[in-house]
Amino acid sequence: MTVYPLQVEPTRVLPELPVMLPGTLAVDESGAIRGVARLTVVAKGDGLASGSHTTLLPPELYLRQLLDFDVASDDALLDFMGNFGLLGSGSLDGKSSGAYETPVSTMRSARERAAVLRDTSRTLLANEGMLEPDELFALWESRGGNPLASVIFQNDPLEVAVKLATGVVTNALAPFGPRVSTPGSSKHEVFGIPLESAVCAQMFNHIAEGAAYRRCALPSCSRAFVRQVGRAVKGQFKLEGVEYCSPQCARAAASKRYRDRKRDERLRTASERDSE
Ligand SMILES: [Zn+2]
Numbered sequence: 001m002t003v004y005p006l007q008v009e010p011t012r013v014l015p016e017l018p019v020m021l022p023g024t025l026a027v028d029e030s031g032a033i034r035g036v037a038r039l040t041v042v043a044k045g046d047g048l049a050s051g052s053h054t055t056l057l058p059p060e061l062y063l064r065q066l067l068d069f070d071v072a073s074d075d076a077l078l079d080f081m082g083n084f085g086l087l088g089s090g091s092l093d094g095k096s097s098g099a100y101e102t103p104v105s106t107m108r109s110a111r112e113r114a115a116v117l118r119d120t121s122r123t124l125l126a127n128e129g130m131l132e133p134d135e136l137f138a139l140w141e142s143r144g145g146n147p148l149a150s151v152i153f154q155n156d157p158l159e160v161a162v163k164l165a166t167g168v169v170t171n172a173l174a175p176f177g178p179r180v181s182t183p184g185s186s187k188h189e190v191f192g193i194p195l196e197s198a199v200c201a202q203m204f205n206h207i208a209e210g211a212a213y214r215r216c217a218l219p220s221c222s223r224a225f226v227r228q229v230g231r232a233v234k235g236q237f238k239l240e241g242v243e244y245c246s247p248q249c250a251r252a253a254a255s256k257r258y259r260d261r262k263r264d265e266r267l268r269t270a271s272e273r274d275s276e
Contacts (some may be wrong), residue, residue: 085195
């Protein structure tokens with residue numbers, strides 16, 4: 001089913017690392033985003049250590065929350081970054097922390113990086129046969145929505161998109177590469193990694209494990225997903241025999257089946273009455 005088989009190095013899944021969350025975000029008229037890192041002070045050994053406010057991404061964010069919001073809306077983009085981390089140039093990356101005088105990003109570059117990640121996500125789906133290439137290009141958002149014009153003549157446009165996607169994922173995985181640190185907690189565990197890196201690690205891990213995508217059987221959802229997100233424990237998921245992307249969709253489908261059955265019963269009763 002895969003059009004261009006992808007290989008990974010190293011051939012193992014990457015650890016989940018937390019993403020640094022921004023504190024309050026403010027945007028000025030020029031679109032510059034200023035924010036203050038949310039720092040927390042924690043007791044560690046004999047003393048106090050400061051760390052930033054970090055979070056692990058929800059499972060399959062790159063198939064779910066990343067594709068769900070309206071990238072054209074400033075509010076939706078800021079909301080997404082407030083929940084999951086900054087995107088764009090100069091994002092909080094742990095190199096510096098504290099109060100920011102200089103912009104941490106701009107709306108323009110945040111929107112472009114969100115678009116790049118969404119295009120990358122959809123490209124992986126198209127490469128797995130979950131999305132028609134025509135649909136992928138119709139939905140294309142980065143590079144002004146006209147990505148492949150310069151190279152489209154030489155190659156299969158899907159091949160170009162897949163190569164772009166592999167470049168995006170590879171570049172973003174730098175925090176998972178070799179590093180040297182002193183004993184104790186590593187910088188990445190304390191300060192987190194950029195959102196883009198964590199999103200691309202989710203993509204990498206699905207490629208590394210040869211994950212099989214499926215579509216949610218609820219017609220009004222039909223989201224592509226790998227595992228049904230569980231409702232009880234964070235990060236818990238079901239893999240086998242799952243038709244729906246979430247318990248919510250499974251419940252919606254069950255109640256629709258119930259309503260349909262009731263309606264059929266009513267119709268049958270009515271027609272029996274009429275025929276008497
Ligand atoms: Zn669903």
